[in-house]
Amino acid sequence: MANRLRRRLTQARAERRGILMGFLPAGxxxxxxxxxxxxxxFEAGLDALEVSMPGxxxxxxxxxxxxxxxxxxxHLGSIAEALELAASSRRDPGDSIIALAYARTLERLPADEFLDALAAADIDGVLLPQHPVAEQLEIGARARERGIEPVIFLHLQEDLALLSSGVFPDPFIYLQSAEGQTGGRFNAAKAAERLGELAEAFGERPYGVCVGFGVRGHEEVQxxxxxxxxxxxxxxxxxAAANEGPEPVAAIVDEVAPILVRRDEARA
Known part of the structure; x- marks a missing residue:
């Protein structure tokens, strides 16, 4: 059976809407x-939350x-504590949690042990933004064996051929909108260009793609x-909103939710 994250993406496609993902460091x-x-x-309608591990x-x-x-x-003493905290934040059984692990996490903990910890904590997805795509796909295959959906971080154009080759079927992709750091200025033209390159590389092969970096609200999501x-x-x-309280966090989701509507026919 598909896990929460994959079910949410499938449901959104059927409803002709996009999904909204958020990010918070655990704790x-x-x-x-x-x-x-x-x-x-989650109560405001967030589809999935990326939660970074301590460090x-x-x-x-x-x-x-x-x-x-x-x-x-x-505030947190271990990865297990962070995962337990993340899982406890669900407000509905279908709320999706994605564990984000930087390279340092898997330097301290072997990948299989980390994936076992995710499965034990009932975590739905894993994101490894500092790992090369080839390693993400290798670890991702082992994640899927445990019922965990890998989110493949893509920021290099030269990785498109490997990702779209069909070796890893129907990947769910985190597409970096442009070079730079998170929180930088959103480049709409570059994001559209990268989405076009992705669509061309995959052709008729299925994939899902969410875009991050510089995405702040209504205008960028539209x-x-x-x-x-x-x-x-x-x-x-x-x-930033989490530091102010739950109401500003919910307001961001409320702002974006009405415009998560599919406009194109090719990706319907």
């Missing part, structure tokens, strides 16, 4: 407020997320839906 701003913020996002964020992330990750790490994305990822703005 930020503290465990209680994390749970409140994540719960408010410093890399340069790939902007200064706000780096500071938030450091603050969150002071452009992505028109350009053929299956969804959008809001990170930095959601992290």
């Amino acid at each position: 930020y701003p503290d465990p209680d407020r994390f749970r409140l913020a994540a719960g408010a996002a 410093p964020a890399p340069a790939l992330d902007g200064p706000l997320i780096q500071a938030a990750a450091l603050q969150a790490s002071h 452009r992505l839906m028109v350009a053929g994305a299956d969804g959008a990822i809001i990170g930095t703005r959601l992290v």
Whole structure:
């Protein structure tokens, strides 16, 4: 049976809408407020929440997320604790949790042990943004054996051939909209160009794609839906809102939800 994340993507396609993903470091701003913020996002209609594991964020992330990750790490003693906290933030049995692990996490913990921990905690997806695509696909195959859906992080055009080869069927892709850090300025033209390259590379082969980096709200998500994305990822703005309380977090989801509408025919 497909897991929560895959079911949510399939349901959204049938309803001709995009999905909304968010991001928070596990335990930020503290465990209680994390749970409140994540719960408010889910109650407002968030489809899936990426939750980063304890430890410093890399340069790939902007200064706000780096500071938030450091603050969150002071509150959690282990990966198991972070996963338990993330799973407890669900407000509905269908709410999806994606564990985001930076390279340092899998330097300390072998990939299979990490995947076993995800399965034990009832986590739905895994995202490894610092790993090469070939390694993401290899680990992703082992994740699927455990009922966990890998989210493949794509930022290099030269990886398109491998990703679209059919070796890994129907991948779910996190597409970096443009070069730079999270929280930077959104480049609508570059995002549309990258979505077009992805569609051309895959042809008739199935895939799902959500776009992140610089996506803040209504305007960016609307452009992505028109350009053929299956969804959008809001990170930095959601992290900032979590520090203010659950109401600002819910307001972001409420703002975006009405425009998660498919506009294209090719990706319907």
